[in-house]
Amino acid sequence: MVNKRTQQKIATQQKIFAAAVQLTKEHGFTHISIKDIVTAAHVSTGTFYLYFKSKQDLISQVYYDHLNQTMQALLTRLASQSMSPLTKLQTLVAAEFEFAATMGVEITTRAFIANLDANLTAPGNHFQQRTFTTGLQAELHAAIAAGEITRTDEATLFLELETMVRGLMLSWCFANGSFAIQTTGKQMIHDFFAPLV
Structure with missing residues (x-):
């Protein structure tokens, strides 16, 4: 059974990923920044780097x-x-x-x-x-x-x-x-x- 903290982590990662996918479709991967991704995902830059090293x-x-x-x-x-x-x-x-x-x-x-x-x-x-x-x-x-x-x-x-x-x-x-x-x-x-x- 997945605990609540793990579920929240997965949900946050998926939210960040979904924002990156949508922005990439609209603007292209090289034209978006981590700041663009976190803004679209409604998370902080620190949260992004908690899970990922880069785009x-x-x-x-x-x-x-x-x-x-x-x-x-x-x-x-x-x-x-x-x-x-x-x-x-x-x-x-x-x-x-x-x-x-x-x-x-x-x-x-x-x-x-x-x-x-x-x-x-x-x-x-x-x-x-x-x-x-x-x-x-x-x-x-x-x-x-x-x-x-x-x-x-x-x-x-x-x-x-x-x-x-x-x-x-x-x-x-x-x-x-x-x-x-x-x-x-x-x-x-x-x-x-x-x-x-």
């Missing part, structure tokens, strides 16, 4: 926390719904593209940069941050067990799925958001799974 640190810390929370909430909702494991898996993958679109191309790009940088000093950091992937793996396993997916090389299939997701997100970042990641993602999900069923 980039804010993005690298909170992006994946927020992604995990979003995906874990979706996993919980899907658990109570009567849909096939394959449909749940496809819904989860689509949600990753929706999350990136919601965060915006600049924040997503900066999260990738921070994550790649962190991986140089702490290999495997990316996989440790993405705690919801166990839910994705469970749905893939269930889809294979139910005969919805004909391939049984689960580890390789999961790596291919994750590579498709990250690859599209990176392509979207490189293209500076010039295509609709959700629409393209939906087509790629269909194309990925079509030969497997």
Whole structure:
């Protein structure tokens, strides 16, 4: 059980992050200051530095926390719904593209940069941050067990799925958001799974 102080800390971090995301969408990350962020979040500069060392640190810390929370909430909702494991898996993958679109191309790009940088000093950091992937793996396993997916090389299939997701997100970042990641993602999900069923 999370205590009240921890809940307050998480809520404050998310409020600061939400302000940074909104300001970045409006003005661009390089054109906003920590002062702009704290003003929009209605917190003090001291509060910002209590949790983060810099703007980039804010993005690298909170992006994946927020992604995990979003995906874990979706996993919980899907658990109570009567849909096939394959449909749940496809819904989860689509949600990753929706999350990136919601965060915006600049924040997503900066999260990738921070994550790649962190991986140089702490290999495997990316996989440790993405705690919801166990839910994705469970749905893939269930889809294979139910005969919805004909391939049984689960580890390789999961790596291919994750590579498709990250690859599209990176392509979207490189293209500076010039295509609709959700629409393209939906087509790629269909194309990925079509030969497997």
